[in-house]
Amino acid sequence: MVATYGKQYGQSAAHQLYSGPFKLVKWHHNANSRTLEPNPYYWDRRHVYLHSLTFTCSKSPQQNLAQFRAGKVAEIQLIGDQIPKNEGDTDYVVRPFALMRFISYNFNTADKTIRKLIHIRAARLAITHAIDRNDLIDHGIKTASLAPRGFVPAGLTNNNRTNANFADQNKYPGFVRDNRPKARQEWLQAKKILGKKDVTINLSTPNDPTSLAAAQNLQKQLQDTLPGLTVKVVSYQSDNTANVGLSGHYQLLLTGWGADYPDPLAFFQIMTTNSQYNFGHWHNEYYDKLVSEVTEYRTDNPETRWQQMVRAENLLMKDQPVVPLYQQANSYLTNPRLNGVVYNVSGVPTDYKSAYLVK
Numbered sequence: 001m002v003a004t005y006g007k008q009y010g011q012s013a014a015h016q017l018y019s020g021p022f023k024l025v026k027w028h029h030n031a032n033s034r035t036l037e038p039n040p041y042y043w044d045r046r047h048v049y050l051h052s053l054t055f056t057c058s059k060s061p062q063q064n065l066a067q068f069r070a071g072k073v074a075e076i077q078l079i080g081d082q083i084p085k086n087e088g089d090t091d092y093v094v095r096p097f098a099l100m101r102f103i104s105y106n107f108n109t110a111d112k113t114i115r116k117l118i119h120i121r122a123a124r125l126a127i128t129h130a131i132d133r134n135d136l137i138d139h140g141i142k143t144a145s146l147a148p149r150g151f152v153p154a155g156l157t158n159n160n161r162t163n164a165n166f167a168d169q170n171k172y173p174g175f176v177r178d179n180r181p182k183a184r185q186e187w188l189q190a191k192k193i194l195g196k197k198d199v200t201i202n203l204s205t206p207n208d209p210t211s212l213a214a215a216q217n218l219q220k221q222l223q224d225t226l227p228g229l230t231v232k233v234v235s236y237q238s239d240n241t242a243n244v245g246l247s248g249h250y251q252l253l254l255t256g257w258g259a260d261y262p263d264p265l266a267f268f269q270i271m272t273t274n275s276q277y278n279f280g281h282w283h284n285e286y287y288d289k290l291v292s293e294v295t296e297y298r299t300d301n302p303e304t305r306w307q308q309m310v311r312a313e314n315l316l317m318k319d320q321p322v323v324p325l326y327q328q329a330n331s332y333l334t335n336p337r338l339n340g341v342v343y344n345v346s347g348v349p350t351d352y353k354s355a356y357l358v359k
Helices: 002-008 061-069 082-086 112-118 121-129 133-141 180-194 209-225 238-247 265-271 285-296 302-319
Strands: 022-026 033-038 053-056 075-077 092-105 199-206 229-236 252-258 322-334
Touching: 061 075, 061 082, 082 322, 112 121, 112 180, 112 199, 121 180, 121 322, 133 209, 133 322, 180 209, 199 209, 199 238, 209 229, 209 252, 229 238, 238 252, 252 322, 265 285, 265 302, 285 302
Parallel strands: 199 229, 199 252
Antiparallel strands: 022 033, 033 053, 075 322, 092 252, 092 322
């Protein structure tokens, strides 16, 4: 079928193949909405209950809220000031996802001064200790996101033997908490090694509203806390993040990573030396060894594998090759009549296969 459709494949609802519980019936490239209906050839068709399902990409949060109040839509995502205004609503719900936003350092940046600064561990520690994550969440991005406990998000996976959440295994939580006096001491130490009193560094960010708000908040926090530091925010098109990272044309990059399966390895693998998603080209042989062992112990020795993952997490926290900022959590208003939806922490966020509306 792909050969039959040629260049038209994937450009409209009629020019695609479907194997899941739904098929697109109304959609075309760059459309603002898409409508799905049950796939008659799906193996478990009798347990697909919705007659149709429509998703709409809207640029008007106010219109979304009005449509929800009028009963025209079953669920909306809340944005900005809508969150505190509606968090007392009985239909309000927060859903964390295994997606960590963080700052990536470019250890190979072309600017020699900034490259030297990034290689100074005290500078990286100063930056993480200068950031109040709660201020970033509450006054910067203004979402229900969660302050990080480490690099791996909370709720991703638990230990099969002890049921302990992996995010709670980080032995160095202080590396993702603000400590302004310590940050200033570390920054003075870093500037002494660098031999500079004043430093200007670029923070590259996608140009979507949330990322821009985060970058501006980080800019203020870092400049207010670290004497002699100037942070210049450089924005680019949101859909160009991967290209910016892969090109290496940045100094600090506001980026993120989401797990497509419920295992810490989904995060650890991107920081290995040979990973294309290790945008900043951080390198640590012991870390690579740990992640390799984690991969090998996937099924043979679960407890050994767990402890190796804990060591990998602790190493990332102590060395700070990236700066964890927040775990993304979105706020919604959901009609209580909507039931049977499966909400996943990793992978596909929402599964409507068994969804139904209570009359």
